[in-house]
Amino acid sequence: MDLTHKFLANVSVDCVIFGFDFEKLNVVLVEREYDDPATGETIIRDYTLAGYHIFEDEDLDNAAYRILKDRTGLENIYLEQFATFGKTDRVAKEMDHLWLKVIDKGFADRVLTVGYFALIDSTKVKLFSHDSKIDWFPVDDALTMDLAFDHQEILQKALDTLRNKVRTEPIAFELLPECFTLTQLQNLYQAITGNIIDKRNFRKKKLQMPFIVPRTEKQDGVAHRPARLFHFDRNIFEQTRNERFGNLF
Amino acid sequence: MDLTHKFLANVSVDCVIFGFDFEKLNVVLVEREYDDPATGETIIRDYTLAGYHIFEDEDLDNAAYRILKDRTGLENIYLEQFATFGKTDRVAKEMDHLWLKVIDKGFADRVLTVGYFALIDSTKVKLFSHDSKIDWFPVDDALTMDLAFDHQEILQKALDTLRNKVRTEPIAFELLPECFTLTQLQNLYQAITGNIIDKRNFRKKKLQMPFIVPRTEKQDGVAHRPARLFHFDRNIFEQTRNERFGNLF
DNA sequence: TACTTTATATACTTTGTAAATGTATTAATT
DNA sequence: AATTAATACATTTACAAAGTATATAAAGTA
Incomplete structure (x- = not known):
């Protein structure tokens, strides 16, 4: 195997956290806001899935469990990897955003994201976020909301996978x-x-x-x-x- | 998002190429051989799936198509991503191998592999390999052969995915x-x-x-x-x- | 050549099981 | 008593499982 043009990528994990309120299927989204430094007005408000990059000594699955625990406090939760997103332009949407002005240039690098979905009993869960709003949204709504990056596609794929798997597996x-x-x-x-x-x-x-x-x-x-x-x-x-x-x- | 401990990983794609000879299901494996420099004897002989690392400006899917075309000459082939393997110890098996003495130390780095499976009409395909032997093997045999890295696990997962999907999709x-x-x-x-x-x-x-x-x-x-x-x-x-x-x- | 054998393809039938649909009753609260 | 949903049971319909029979080719044989 020729490793001469070895190429290194950022790797992150996105968790699609599903819940059910006895009426409809919901998903956890994290709100992103950015205030214009001049006017103080909120310029951007959109949503992301619960995600984070992986650590060097951390298995992919463990990264997903970590993210889930950070957001819900829960452990021993059903979690399943469903797809990996690696298009070269997958952060391109972000390019048009003012976000690029305020965050690390690392975003411009190529980022691979491994998608996991979690199924939790949401009836008694409290969601955590240190710096931003986090909440449940009906999946149907989320599919039409302004989601960051390719999180729209990731959510859709998670939903498709869930719909398929639920037919034959007792999840x-x-x-x-x-x-x-x-x-x-x-x-x-x-x-x-x-x-x-x-x-x-x-x-x-x-x-x-x-x-x-x-x-x-x-x-x-x-x-x-x-x-x-x-x-x-x-x-x-x-x-x-x-x-x-x-x-x- | 905090990018201070950003971590970069090798990313490769492994293609599980399935074929059918009207009797049984087969899979493409590439033979690896290493001769002891002293005696000239073949010390190691094992097999890998058809894989390669991705290029910097290349989508994951395209990397899979490239690998498939390099090995079979075919284009417009059914190809589906089924899982990503990212355990920190997934190249550990290689550590005990003499391979490490002859190849780039890059192998010791952490490597993520995105698994794809391809379904091809193998009746009239010729397999290509510039430097090593490449051939079809019955899947049942391959599952008990000495495969490199975690390719055993990857093959098994590809097979599971195929078995599931074939029930509802016309693949x-x-x-x-x-x-x-x-x-x-x-x-x-x-x-x-x-x-x-x-x-x-x-x-x-x-x-x-x-x-x-x-x-x-x-x-x-x-x-x-x-x-x-x-x-x-x-x-x-x-x-x-x-x-x-x-x-x- | 004519006939038989062999191997598989193909058609049709009967039976069993499960899904689709129809109707009725029960047990709680307001 | 009215309302709402839970629960039970019966009938019809569709489809899968299983039984049986025939058709069509090549190859073997007298």
């Missing part, structure tokens, strides 16, 4: 609390895929899956008949993995 | 000549998935797929009843994409 449960109702699970699948699912068949199918385990507790604090709660048993799922063929919903 | 046809028999197509799916498929139902299902188009020609040169030939029509497939739900086979 949807990562977005729900430990106990959930079948309606909540159905709403989640609908939010991810964008399709509506027939309730009767969805229930019938789920009830005969041995890894969807009913609990004695019932739903609480709702203004109608409370639903039975369930939890997902990963062990049973793995034991019965070969018996399955088609969709999980 | 299997990339491994066949333009015209093929239904038996060849069935054998291909069996080779990829490792499962046997019922011939009667496979045929019935395929014959009612409008994008599997029968041709007037028949199979030639076989010592039994010649089969009808078909081709895959991508336009029809795309037009009828929403009508589909389940497996493609």
Whole structure:
């Protein structure tokens, strides 16, 4: 192997952090603001995914876990690498931005970004950011917002990957609390895929899956008949993995 | 964004080139040999995937296309990025190798590799290599051979991705000549998935797929009843994409 | 040459299972 | 009592699984 024209690149990791509020799918975005030094007015406001460059002695996966922990405080979270973005012009959008005037010229270098998506139970998570605003946004909105760099493309690819994977792998449960109702699970699948699912068949199918385990507790604090709660048993799922063929919903 | 501890990495692309010989799935491997300067004996012989580092002004995808063209002479080939490998110790295996004595120390640096897999009609392809042997190997064999670096892991991941994707996307046809028999197509799916498929139902299902188009020609040169030939029509497939739900086979 | 053998391609049928759809009842709150 | 959603069960329809039969080529054989 000829290493004579060896070329070195910046490497960063971007985390697409997905959450579910029992209605729609959300994603974590970090706000960027820049005030014009002369007038003091806010000139730029856009959003980025949660990202950071990797450290020299750090595995890619660990960088993603670090970023996730910095932003959510959470550990042992479902995290999956889905794509790497390395177009030579991927920071070109930034060139037209005033950002270039205030930040390190390092941005002008070539930057590779490895994309990860995280699935978290967002119901009780508090988001952290030392210097900028950070918040949840509906994914549908985020796809039309002004995102920095190629974060639009990264988000879209993360969503596509999630939509695909959720059909055959039991990852949807990562977005729900430990106990959930079948309606909540159905709403989640609908939010991810964008399709509506027939309730009767969805229930019938789920009830005969041995890894969807009913609990004695019932739903609480709702203004109608409370639903039975369930939890997902990963062990049973793995034991019965070969018996399955088609969709999980 | 703080860029004070900016870190630069080597970036390379590895291509997992898949082919099909109407019996089994094959993959392209490049042989590495090193002769002991003292005795002249071959000390090391192992195999790598087709890979090379990226150029400074080159998109990741283009690097993959370049590597593929250098090795096969082919253009306009199905190529898909499937994962990026960035463990800090991913070249550690090489440390125990005598290779380190004869090559640039650059290998000791951290190297990120972006994995792509290519699907080609291998029936009429000639492989190129200026300095080393290059050949097709059955994937099953390759998975137990001595592959360099973490190429074992990369190959396995490529195979997993192919196995998954082939269920819902019409990429299997990339491994066949333009015209093929239904038996060849069935054998291909069996080779990829490792499962046997019922011939009667496979045929019935395929014959009612409008994008599997029968041709007037028949199979030639076989010592039994010649089969009808078909081709895959991508336009029809795309037009009828929403009508589909389940497996493609 | 004529006939048989061999190997695979191809067609059609029956059966079992799961999805799609229709209808009814239950259990909580307001 | 009205409202809202949860839950149960039955019927119909579609498709996959599995059984059986026939067609068409080359190659072998009398």
